[in-house]
Amino acid sequence: MTRYVATGWRLSLIQRISRRSVHQIKTPPDNAPTLNENDQWLDQLGHVPENNIPTTIKNPYKAFNPAKEIDYKVVETLGKYGNDVKLSSSLANFSSTNYLKQFNSHHHRQGYRQSNFQDTKIIHCKSGAGGDGCISFFRDANTRVGPPDGGDGGQGGSVYIQAVKGLNSLTKLKSLYVAPSGLAGQAEQLDGARGKDILIKVPVGSTIRWCLDPKVVKNTISELTGENVNLDATSMSLKDMLQQQQILLECMKTSSPGSPFNIKLSRDLEVIEDALKTWLFKDKSLEYHIEKQWFIDFNKKMKQYDRSLVFEERKKDVFPLYGIDLDTDTAGAIKLLEGGKGGLGNMHFLTSLIRNPRFAKRGRPGLEGWFLIELKIIADIGLIGFPNAGKSTILNKISNAKPRIGHWEFTTLTPSIGTVAPVLATDAGYDDTTFTVADIPGIVKDAHLDRGMGLEFLKHIERSKCWCFVLSLDNKDPLQDFETLINEVGGLQKVQEKEVLVVANKADLTGSPESVVRYERLAQFCQEQNWDILPISALENHNLDLLTHKMKQHVTDV
Numbered sequence: 001m002t003r004y005v006a007t008g009w010r011l012s013l014i015q016r017i018s019r020r021s022v023h024q025i026k027t028p029p030d031n032a033p034t035l036n037e038n039d040q041w042l043d044q045l046g047h048v049p050e051n052n053i054p055t056t057i058k059n060p061y062k063a064f065n066p067a068k069e070i071d072y073k074v075v076e077t078l079g080k081y082g083n084d085v086k087l088s089s090s091l092a093n094f095s096s097t098n099y100l101k102q103f104n105s106h107h108h109r110q111g112y113r114q115s116n117f118q119d120t121k122i123i124h125c126k127s128g129a130g131g132d133g134c135i136s137f138f139r140d141a142n143t144r145v146g147p148p149d150g151g152d153g154g155q156g157g158s159v160y161i162q163a164v165k166g167l168n169s170l171t172k173l174k175s176l177y178v179a180p181s182g183l184a185g186q187a188e189q190l191d192g193a194r195g196k197d198i199l200i201k202v203p204v205g206s207t208i209r210w211c212l213d214p215k216v217v218k219n220t221i222s223e224l225t226g227e228n229v230n231l232d233a234t235s236m237s238l239k240d241m242l243q244q245q246q247i248l249l250e251c252m253k254t255s256s257p258g259s260p261f262n263i264k265l266s267r268d269l270e271v272i273e274d275a276l277k278t279w280l281f282k283d284k285s286l287e288y289h290i291e292k293q294w295f296i297d298f299n300k301k302m303k304q305y306d307r308s309l310v311f312e313e314r315k316k317d318v319f320p321l322y323g324i325d326l327d328t329d330t331a332g333a334i335k336l337l338e339g340g341k342g343g344l345g346n347m348h349f350l351t352s353l354i355r356n357p358r359f360a361k362r363g364r365p366g367l368e369g370w371f372l373i374e375l376k377i378i379a380d381i382g383l384i385g386f387p388n389a390g391k392s393t394i395l396n397k398i399s400n401a402k403p404r405i406g407h408w409e410f411t412t413l414t415p416s417i418g419t420v421a422p423v424l425a426t427d428a429g430y431d432d433t434t435f436t437v438a439d440i441p442g443i444v445k446d447a448h449l450d451r452g453m454g455l456e457f458l459k460h461i462e463r464s465k466c467w468c469f470v471l472s473l474d475n476k477d478p479l480q481d482f483e484t485l486i487n488e489v490g491g492l493q494k495v496q497e498k499e500v501l502v503v504a505n506k507a508d509l510t511g512s513p514e515s516v517v518r519y520e521r522l523a524q525f526c527q528e529q530n531w532d533i534l535p536i537s538a539l540e541n542h543n544l545d546l547l548t549h550k551m552k553q554h555v556t557d558v
């Protein structure tokens with residue numbers, strides 16, 4: 001036993017000694033580009049035409065639907081081909097009143113904040129910088145300074161976003177996402193490790209738009225009003241202020257049918273102007289180098305390398321002006337911000353003229369940006385009605401959702417969505433396909449002026465195929481209620497674009513002859529519009545089966 005241990009100890013000692021001797025007789029690195037290869041590479045850089053920026057740039061986001069058209073004006077056309085433009089557009093397009101109000105207030109729409117539901121979020125994202133190239137020379141017992149063997153810096157981490165099924169709120173999103181930088185290159189031709197990429201998961205039905213830092217927007221507003229404005233108290237005028245304030249944006253034309261322009265995300269473009277800033281030096285300083293003609297010539301050639309690097313970045317560092325609509329679960333993740341490229345190690349700079357390159361390239365900086373994410377729930381049917389009409393009761397009875405019900409107005413402060421699974425007997429057997437119904441907070445007269453809960457929640461039923469208007473027969477004039485609702489949601493024409501189902505709820509309370517007359521007037525109006533109407537009592541379960549069958553017909557009808 002003892003002998004065993006001793007042998008083990010002796011072996012490891014031998015290993016250590018032999019390792020040291022291997023170190024002493026190590027051969028110079030052989031993965032590094034050779035002097036000839038470096039010479040050729042530099043020569044070829046010198047032949048890249050001065051203006052190497054092509055006229056059209058492929059839009060990396062071509063495959064995705066645009067989120068929302070916005071108003072803009074081209075104020076200046078730049079560049080040789082006129083593809084670079086300066087746009088002016090209203091600040092409101094690059095911020096969110098809804099978000100700003102939450103950002104500033106601790107009591108805004110209490111229930112809305114108390115709940116787990118969040119449908120607007122601004123995220124701040126940063127991609128990682130590239131690692132610096134390494135300055136190192138091969139060394140062993142016999143060679144004091146050998147050929148350069150500094151490896152390249154690693155690529156910085158990128159930020160990705162992906163729409164996934166099964167999520168239904170933005171609550172879990174963080175405010176800040178920072179991808180790590182790439183590590184610096186090392187001696188012995190070792191490249192630095194890449195920074196890890198970050199993947200942000202959002203629910204299907206989210207839209208994502210480039211926006212401004214909310215702090216900047218808040219300061220702008222404060223400057224405009226000359227005071228530290230309480231955004232919540234000025235909610236009405238806040239919207240107008242953002243609308244009136246114009247901002248200038250640098251964009252590029254795109255050839256894709258989605259957004260006509262891409263917003264340029266700014267990475268440091270200084271390198272084109274001042275290539276010297278891209279170098280790292282060791283032993284001998286920048287001052288030493290810039291006096292040497294060989295370095296001046298070499299730096300001039302390397303400028304072409306910087307140009308091609310910046311050109312590659314220009315192709316990727318963009319975001320569509322109209323944003324992206326993640327209305328289906330995307331096959332893969334979308335890159336929002338690309339990490340910086342790692343800098344070249346000094347092994348690339350051994351040439352016939354430079355034997356001791358005591359310099360390497362710095363890594364490229366990362367990108368930074370703010371993005372506004374808005375969730376639009378995708379439900380087949382959207383329930384629209386005045387507060388207290390009975391929408392939550394209906395959803396409660398017909399679906400698996402359990403929204404709050406109360407006899408006071410605005411019990412529903414956040415949208416809820418339920419799945420309805422009626423089993424229908426058809427000629428082909430039983431049809432058990434399901435559909436989804438969304439309940440949103442009640443709409444009141446002048447909701448478009450931000451009264452009540454405003455119209456903020458309407459976006460959740462924007463994409464619903466069918467709108468189901470819920471009216472209370474207990475109200476004085478249900479027809480007038482209906483007309484008010486139609487106006488608030490955008491007018492008759494807009495409603496006519498949808499499948500419409502009208503539900504006259506609380507039919508259990510209609511004992512009097514007047515209430516029958518009220519219902520008949522409503523039914524008459526629906527008939528003129530060719531809309532289906534159904535009296536029900538959600539409380540007493542009257543006509544609920546018929547309601548789900550009708551709903552299903554509206555969802556499945558072509």
Ligand SMILES: Nc1nc2c(ncn2[C@@H]2O[C@H](COP(=O)(O)OP(=O)(O)OP(=O)(O)O)[C@@H](O)[C@H]2O)c(=O)[nH]1
Binds near residue numbers: 394441505540
């Ligand atoms: N009599 C009677 N009462 C009903 C009926 N349906 C709902 N109610 C009552 O009406 C009140 C409001 O119902 P909710 O389902 O919360 O109404 P809502 O439209 O979701 O209201 P908000 O959340 O304010 O938008 C509750 O007290 C319900 O019990 C019905 O068919 N008949």
